[in-house]
Amino acid sequence: MTCGPSCAVSLGDDRHDRYSHRACGRCSATAQRNATIPAMSTPCVRIADLAQYEGQSVQLQGWLYNRRSSKKMQFLQIRDGSGLVQGIVSKADAGDELFERAGAPGQEASLRVTGTVHADARAPGGFELRVTEVTEVGAATDYPLGKQAHGPDFLLSNRHLWLRSKRPTATLRIRDTIIRAIRDVLHRDGFINVDAPMFTPAACEGTSTLFDLDYFEDTKAYLTQSGQLYMEAAAMALGKVYCFGPAFRAEKSKTRKHLTEFWMLEPEMAYASLEDVMDLCESLLGEIAARVLNDNQRELVDLERDPAVLEKIVPPFPRMTYDEAAKILKDKTDFTYGDDFGAPDEEAITAGLDKPLLIHRWPHEVKAFYMKRDPNDPRWALGVDVIAPEGYGEIIGGGERATDLAFLEEQIEKHELPKEAFEWYLDLRRYGTVPHAGFGLGLERTVAWMCGLAHVREAIPFPRMMHRIYP
RNA sequence: UCCCCGGUAGCUCAAUUGGUAGAGCGUCCGGCUGUUAACCGGCAGGUUGUUGGUUCGAGUCCAACCCGGGGAGCCA
Structure with a gap:
């Protein structure tokens, strides 16, 4: 099994390499x-x-x-x-x-x-x-998984058994470390865990495709794609909050970076700015890498993940604006100024970097309706994306939220969103609004990055993908 | 939705210009007193994804469909 992020198909599992069992x-x-x-x-x-x-x-x-x-x-x-x-x-x-x-x-x-x-x-x-x-x-007879290298289809169809093998157990231990590190860091910094609902009445962002379902007789409900809007309400109650749970995207994506059900961490802070969010991204990712290095040396060996790569994930991380990033792309890709960066663009921008890159101040057209505009230049939305090294792509998206009621009403209309569904959200601006900011971190992409996995489907116990919902 | 690749034994794969479908691993049986994915010998195991077409003859060529993988877009 020799998978780097660039390896296309290689999911053989060498079951018979063994754990060292030094005292732990x-x-x-x-x-x-x-x-x-x-x-x-x-x-x-x-x-x-x-x-x-x-x-x-x-x-x-x-x-x-x-x-x-x-x-x-x-x-x-x-x-x-x-x-x-x-x-x-x-x-x-x-x-x-x-x-x-x-x-x-x-x-x-x-x-x-x-x-x-x-x-x-x-x-x-x-x-x-x-x-x-x-x-x-x-008893067990004719156990399906053997010493033979297996293909991805077979392994995923037998995920309930594959879980017993070396790579999955190592990956799940590291996932556990990352989850605990996240909760520890946030609680140490005064965040309160507030869970967001999975059923929602409408799209949070209006862009991604939602899974819908019948909610009793006459009502449609949707599986949430983000808890963020609810966290904005919670931040007005508790100051610093986060939710950490599954998110659902019905995008017909078939890439190594996509799942239809994935776990997302979404911290939200009242009285906070874009700068505060970028600082939190840095410290959180730095602590995650440090905790994995400290707690999971054996698992990194099992996964053949070079610890030296993780030892470099130490703040501060490089930061640049969208405008600066776009200049790097000049003549390198077929990027059009003003568009969002595609995967080839991201790789060109982060080429040679061994730390995550923070890209901030984006054209407001490519960002969500609730993003605050840069008071110094309204062309820019105060958003930040964090791009992981080694081609793992965007692991964090976040920014500062708009606080102006009239501006938000205008944006909801412009994006053709059902205003009734957002009245509660607008109430947050009617009753004591404050500057606030937050982000969403994709857990599986982070796990895949830390573990050096070829695909996010290995970073979650039972992956849900466009063509796979069993076992 | 679009582009590319693939589907042959339980698994991983081979099969020359179209000419009798093979190997390794696993199972089972036998051998071996220190193995490290143990090793050695043997048995069994197949409607080549489906349907139709071309041909004396199709795993191989053509068409449609099904399933899977990778990527694009979109995103975390």
């Missing part, structure tokens, strides 16, 4: 808690904690990842979600009966395995389990 602080706290079978004398432990039990008899609860065997030796690779370890069954030591029983379970059968922990240089990871007892919990 993250796992040790939960080690004993997860025992579901009270062991008489042998403690039930997680593989990640095995090093602490050298010389002792322990029980593992896991699944058979792979087996190698000869007439008198078996090597059972066992995974339990915390790591991977090799179990040794020697016919001479174990006896014929146990040896035969240990040889029966198929790949991905669930097992309880008892044995003694030994340090051994020949074992992957340095420790192995000399097996004294094996109990099959749930």
